[in-house]
Amino acid sequence: xxxxxxxxxxxNGSENKPEDTSPExxxxxxxxxxxxxxxxxxxxxxxxxxxxxxxxxxxYNYPRDKFLQQQAQLDDGWIPLxxxxxxxxxxxxxxxxxxxxxxxxxxxxxxxxxxxxxQKIRRVKPAxxxxxxxxxxxxxRTVYCKGFPEDEKLDDLxxxxxxFGECETVLMRQYKDKTSKVKKMKFKGSxxxxxxxxxxxxxxxELESVKFKETELxxxxxxxxxxxxxxxxxxxxxxxxxxxxxxxGKDINESGDVELPKNSVLSVKEIPGDVTREDIKSAISNAxxxxxxxxxxxxxxxxxxxxxxxxxxxxxxxxxALGEGSKVKVNDVxxxxxxxxxxxxxxxxxxxxxxxxxxxxxxxxxxxxFRKGKRKGRGGYHGGKRARxx
Numbered sequence: 001x002x003x004x005x006x007x008x009x010x011x012n013g014s015e016n017k018p019e020d021t022s023p024e025x026x027x028x029x030x031x032x033x034x035x036x037x038x039x040x041x042x043x044x045x046x047x048x049x050x051x052x053x054x055x056x057x058x059x060y061n062y063p064r065d066k067f068l069q070q071q072a073q074l075d076d077g078w079i080p081l082x083x084x085x086x087x088x089x090x091x092x093x094x095x096x097x098x099x100x101x102x103x104x105x106x107x108x109x110x111x112x113x114x115x116x117x118x119q120k121i122r123r124v125k126p127a128x129x130x131x132x133x134x135x136x137x138x139x140x141r142t143v144y145c146k147g148f149p150e151d152e153k154l155d156d157l158x159x160x161x162x163x164f165g166e167c168e169t170v171l172m173r174q175y176k177d178k179t180s181k182v183k184k185m186k187f188k189g190s191x192x193x194x195x196x197x198x199x200x201x202x203x204x205x206e207l208e209s210v211k212f213k214e215t216e217l218x219x220x221x222x223x224x225x226x227x228x229x230x231x232x233x234x235x236x237x238x239x240x241x242x243x244x245x246x247x248x249g250k251d252i253n254e255s256g257d258v259e260l261p262k263n264s265v266l267s268v269k270e271i272p273g274d275v276t277r278e279d280i281k282s283a284i285s286n287a288x289x290x291x292x293x294x295x296x297x298x299x300x301x302x303x304x305x306x307x308x309x310x311x312x313x314x315x316x317x318x319x320x321a322l323g324e325g326s327k328v329k330v331n332d333v334x335x336x337x338x339x340x341x342x343x344x345x346x347x348x349x350x351x352x353x354x355x356x357x358x359x360x361x362x363x364x365x366x367x368x369x370f371r372k373g374k375r376k377g378r379g380g381y382h383g384g385k386r387a388r389x390x
Contacts, residue, residue, distance in 0.1 A: 046103040048155075049093050053104065053121070055158070056087070057111050060138070060168035060194055063127040077122040078115060089155070138194060141201040142222040146190035147215045160212060161193050165200035169193075192222055260353050261312035264294075265345035267338050268305045268328075275330055276300050280307065283330045284337075288321035290314075295352065306340075306348060315339035 055061055062068060071079045081097040084090055094100065101118045104110055112121045128134060148157070154172060161167045171192040174185040195201040204210070210217045268280065277300070281293050284307060291314055298305035309315060319326050319339050327334045340348070 045093055046099075046106060049090070049100060049103040050107045050110065051158075052090055052093065053084075053100070054107075054111060055169065056084075056090075057123045058168055059128050062123060063130050072122065075120070078120040079122060080120050082119075084121065139223050141195045141198045142192050143195070143201055143204060144190065144192055144218075144220045144222050144225040145210075146218040148187070148189045148191065148212055148217075150187045150189050152187060152189075157191065164195075164204045164207075166196035167193055168196055190218075260308070260349045260356075261310075261314070262342065262345070262349070263313045263315050263339065264309045264311065265340045265348055266307040266309065266315050266318065267340055268307065268335050269303065271298075271303050271305060271335060272331070272333055273301055275333075277305075279330050280305055283328045284309075284318070287328050288318050291318045291321070297348075308348070308352060315345075 056065070056068065068079065071083055081100055084100070085095055085097065090100075097119065100121075101114055104112055104114055104121070111124055113124050114121055154170060157170045157172070158167065161170060171194070173188040173190045173192070175188055177184055177186045193204075195204065205219060205221065210219060266284070271280075277296050277298050280296055280298060284291065284293055292310040293307060294310045295308045296305055297307075309318065316339055319337065322328060322337060326337050328337050329335075
């Protein structure tokens with residue numbers, strides 16, 4: 001039986017009576033159906049407007065909403081409807097202030113009042129304080145849930161959780177999408193739902209199974225979830241245990257100074273006069289893939305060179321890689337390589353650290369910067385008018 005046939009049957013009063021299928025009666029029935037659907041649509045839309053305004057001005061959102069707080073301070077708590085209708089979610093429902101006023105007039109338990117001129121609304125009772133005690137109380141009725149599609153909308157989520165009791169808000173956890181050219185926030189698929197009371201939150205947590213579109217939700221108290229996340233971050237930081245490093249990969253201590261690794265300096269003696277710094281670097285680098293050269297103190301013609309490697313213990317690693325005799329071939333000449341002792345390398349590392357710290361500070365300040373149109377640093381234009389030369 002179609003919907004039109006059902007209405008016709010209802011008009012006739014009984015299935016046994018012959019149906020009036022005349023064009024006039026069918027047109028009358030169609031008008032009744034259209035009016036019925038439109039009336040239901042208006043009721044649904046007004047209900048959505050009421051729910052949305054109750055959310056905006058509710059105990060949870062209102063004291064935390066900076067925009068609403070700023071607007072309320074301008075006129076003793078009153079906010080113009082033309083301002084509220086700029087909110088995207090409300091604007092999607094209506095752009096007519098009269099529709100908002102009519103919806104609020106039909107609300108039995110509204111937290112809002114309407115001004116005499118029907119142009120402004122405000123919260124009836126003062127907003128609760130968001131102090132430490134209130135935050136702890138809110139956490140006690142907040143639940144973490146995971147398992148939602150990433151394209152889910154807030155209104156659908158609010159409607160979903162309404163079946164479990166009154167909710168103050170749903171906080172969708174988001175992340176920055178770095179893959180798109182225009183960076184925007186995307187839903188993670190997990191959220192925090194704040195129930196009106198702790199009892200409602202407990203009932204929700206005690207449910208044996210909670211599904212969203214056939215997907216079983218992971219549920220956890222917010223406090224437990226946050227504690228787990230905090231422990232994970234601490235464990236991750238302690239497991240890496242990596243010192244801070246500058247842009248060149250050198251360790252930086254708490255005072256901000258560069259600290260060079262120990263057991264990282266080599267010495268090569270009896271070097272022929274035709275050997276260059278690049279020859280030595282190439283020979284050392286080819287001796288072991290695990291060793292990288294940081295700096296070589298050597299000029300062509302010198303008979304001795306000191307070589308600083310990257311990483312603590314790298315000097316011993318290279319000596320071990322060279323094997324018996326610790327010799328490296330440079331331009332068809334075998335040269336003996338030795339690792340300096342801690343006492344021998346100490347002054348070399350200290351001097352290198354000082355030079356690197358000075359270089360680092362110099363780079364941070366910059367050789368020349370532009371401030372208010374004036375170039376500073378060595379040379380260049382320092383502002384003011386140039387002298388005219390004829």
